[in-house]
Amino acid sequence: MADFTTVCKALEGHGFTVKAFSTKEEAAAYLNQQIDGVSVGLGGSVTLDAMGLFESLGQHNTVYWHWKQDAASARASAANADVYLSSVNGLAETGELINIDGTGNRVASMLYGHKKVYFVVGRNKLAPTYDEALWRARNIAAPKNAQRLMQKTPCAIQGDRCYDCKSPDRICRGLAVLWEPMMGIETEVVLVDEDLGY
Numbered sequence: 331m332a333d334f335t336t337v338c339k340a341l342e343g344h345g346f347t348v349k350a351f352s353t354k355e356e357a358a359a360y361l362n363q364q365i366d367g368v369s370v371g372l373g374g375s376v377t378l379d380a381m382g383l384f385e386s387l388g389q390h391n392t393v394y395w396h397w398k399q400d401a402a403s404a405r406a407s408a409a410n411a412d413v414y415l416s417s418v419n420g421l422a423e424t425g426e427l428i429n430i431d432g433t434g435n436r437v438a439s440m441l442y443g444h445k446k447v448y449f450v451v452g453r454n455k456l457a458p459t460y461d462e463a464l465w466r467a468r469n470i471a472a473p474k475n476a477q478r479l480m481q482k483t484p485c486a487i488q489g490d491r492c493y494d495c496k497s498p499d500r501i502c503r504g505l506a507v508l509w510e511p512m513m514g515i516e517t518e519v520v521l522v523d524e525d526l527g528y
């Protein structure tokens with residue numbers, strides 16, 4: 331298993347609950363055990379998709395996801411769900427969670443509106459420091475997301491780094507960093523010892 335010792339200690343020191351799993355299947359089983367009979371919103375996430383959480387959680391919860399349902403109404407319903415799930419674009423081993431967003435629904439839900447928020451994070455999202463995690467979010471995660479969305483941005487065309495573009499297709503419009511759980515929101519980080527998402 332990847333050495334999650336440093337990041338676990340840092341996250342717990344910041345007030346996050348942390349669980350670590352060897353596989354995405356084990357993590358998905360845990361989440362299905364924890365989240366039951368409630369409303370659930372999902373943020374845009376290749377990680378959550380790869381784990382089949384919309385489908386499995388949907389068997390025993392009311393789940394809203396703009397990737398699988400009418401986007402506008404699913405985003406609105408997800409914003410008011412009891413529980414929200416997202417991944418991150420970068421996780422610093424010093425304990426900061428970083429997300430960049432274009433529409434804003436995902437970063438808004440990191441910060442407000444839910445009883446509990448889970449971040450599901452594959453080992454590939456980790457970076458030793460805050461600066462390196464931010465670099466990763468901007469130069470690895472965002473260009474890959476721009477490519478996935480087939481945006482006409484320099485990063486999607488070149489596929490190598492962020493160009494801090496002025497493109498109308500720019501997907502990087504807001505940055506949210508969690509230093510600690512927001513007041514009144516229980517926040518749990520579920521680490522998975524697999525490469526998941528970007």
Ligand code: SF4
Nearest residue numbers: 472485492493495502
């Ligand atoms: S700012 Fe522009 S170039 Fe940089 S990652 Fe975002 S969309 Fe790509």
